[in-house]
Amino acid sequence: MSGPANPLKVVKTNWRVGDQREVPARVLEALHGTDAYDSYEQLYRIDGRAWRLEGRVSRPDGTSACLLRCVNE
Numbered sequence: 001m002s003g004p005a006n007p008l009k010v011v012k013t014n015w016r017v018g019d020q021r022e023v024p025a026r027v028l029e030a031l032h033g034t035d036a037y038d039s040y041e042q043l044y045r046i047d048g049r050a051w052r053l054e055g056r057v058s059r060p061d062g063t064s065a066c067l068l069r070c071v072n073e
Contacts, residue, residue, distance in 0.1 A: 015049050015070050025056065025064035044068065 015021075028044065031037045036045050044051040051068040058064055 015047055017070050017072055019070040020054070021051070021068050021070075022057070022065045023068055025066050028053075028066045028068075041073075043071070043073065 031044060031046075032039075037043075038045065041050075042052065044053070046068075049070050050073045052071045053066055054069050055067045056064050057067065
């Protein structure tokens with residue numbers, strides 16, 4: 001599991017199982033094809049934790065945000 005320690009440039013780094021975060025879809029999609037995304041388990045590995053995609057939110061400006069939940073691996 002290599003890659004940047006904080007690829008999303010967030011201030012909070014003390015995440016726990018069950019925490020939720022919102023990430024721009026374009027940023028999350030950029031992680032595909034890297035060690036930060038496990039396509040078999042469909043988990044993102046960010047900030048030393050595993051995250052599962054729970055949904056997407058469309059913004060009025062046409063962008064999308066993804067909702068991630070911290071999970072046990």
